[in-house]
Amino acid sequence: MLTAKANGYPDKPSSTNNRQVANSSPLKQHNADIYEPRRFKRQVQTAGGSSHRFSTACDDLLAHRYPGGDVDRIKQAIQQHGVTITAIWLTHGHIDHAGGAAECRRTYDCEIIGPHPDDQFWLDDLEKTASNYGMAGAENFTPDTYLYDGDSVSLEDLEFQILHCPGHSPGSVVFYNQALSFAFVGDVVFQGSIGRTDLPQGNHQQLIDSITRKLWPLGSDIQFFPGHGPGSSFAVERENNGFVADSVTGYSD
Numbered sequence: 001m002l003t004a005k006a007n008g009y010p011d012k013p014s015s016t017n018n019r020q021v022a023n024s025s026p027l028k029q030h031n032a033d034i035y036e037p038r039r040f041k042r043q044v045q046t047a048g049g050s051s052h053r054f055s056t057a058c059d060d061l062l063a064h065r066y067p068g069g070d071v072d073r074i075k076q077a078i079q080q081h082g083v084t085i086t087a088i089w090l091t092h093g094h095i096d097h098a099g100g101a102a103e104c105r106r107t108y109d110c111e112i113i114g115p116h117p118d119d120q121f122w123l124d125d126l127e128k129t130a131s132n133y134g135m136a137g138a139e140n141f142t143p144d145t146y147l148y149d150g151d152s153v154s155l156e157d158l159e160f161q162i163l164h165c166p167g168h169s170p171g172s173v174v175f176y177n178q179a180l181s182f183a184f185v186g187d188v189v190f191q192g193s194i195g196r197t198d199l200p201q202g203n204h205q206q207l208i209d210s211i212t213r214k215l216w217p218l219g220s221d222i223q224f225f226p227g228h229g230p231g232s233s234f235a236v237e238r239e240n241n242g243f244v245a246d247s248v249t250g251y252s253d
């Protein structure tokens with residue numbers, strides 16, 4: 001089981017955005033995450049229609065969203081939502097996203113898919129990072145399948161395209177579903193912020209380029225679900241985000 005110290009959370013929205021950081025303690029952040037699947041369920045239900053889609057997409061979300069955190073909470077949430085885990089999709093290799101993935105793979109007898117191999121150094125370092133942050137229970141591992149730009153992964157009839165979006169970590173990937181105009185963006189971009197780039201192999205300009213060259217061209221109507229905090233849309237962030245608003249980056253369609 002992973003237990004985060006209140007002041008030891010290794011990965012949060014860019015710390016240069018004081019407003020965002022001041023409002024979210026690490027523990028609050030974790031509690032908020034537990035309730036996010038409901039929101040996603042509603043979104044998918046509205047956009048996708050059948051309850052079949054709804055449950056398969058939720059399976060994915062739980063598999064995708066929680067593996068870094070407290071594995072007991074993951075198991076609890078899975079039970080609470082009554083879903084079957086068929087795969088673990090990872091956006092990147094940071095401990096708060098991947099620390100518990102190996103244990104989940106064993107528990108649910110499923111494959112770990114992603115991230116991009118450039119994050120393998122993070123996955124090889126999970127146990128050491130955990131001890132640095134006073135956490136326990138993280139395990140190093142190698143995914144069953146790496147993801148590369150242009151790949152796609154499917155959950156039943158929901159297909160997600162893979163966009164390699166380095167900057168927050170070198171192997172970060174985004175899962176994009178065109179039919180639903182929806183993306184899981186990991187820690188690439190948040191509501192009102194972007195991923196921190198001060199961790200090993202982070203790169204601020206590369207992250208800005210990933211967002212403006214890979215994500216924005218998908219269309220401003222895309223709704224996204226980040227690795228921390230509430231969801232948003234590309235349109236809202238292009239208008240209001242202090243790091244990547246069009247007025248800051250000079251981006252235009």
Ligand SMILES: [Zn+2]
Binds near residue numbers: 011097187227
């Ligand atoms: Zn994170």
Ligand SMILES: [Zn+2]
Binds near residue numbers: 092094097195
């Ligand atoms: Zn991260």
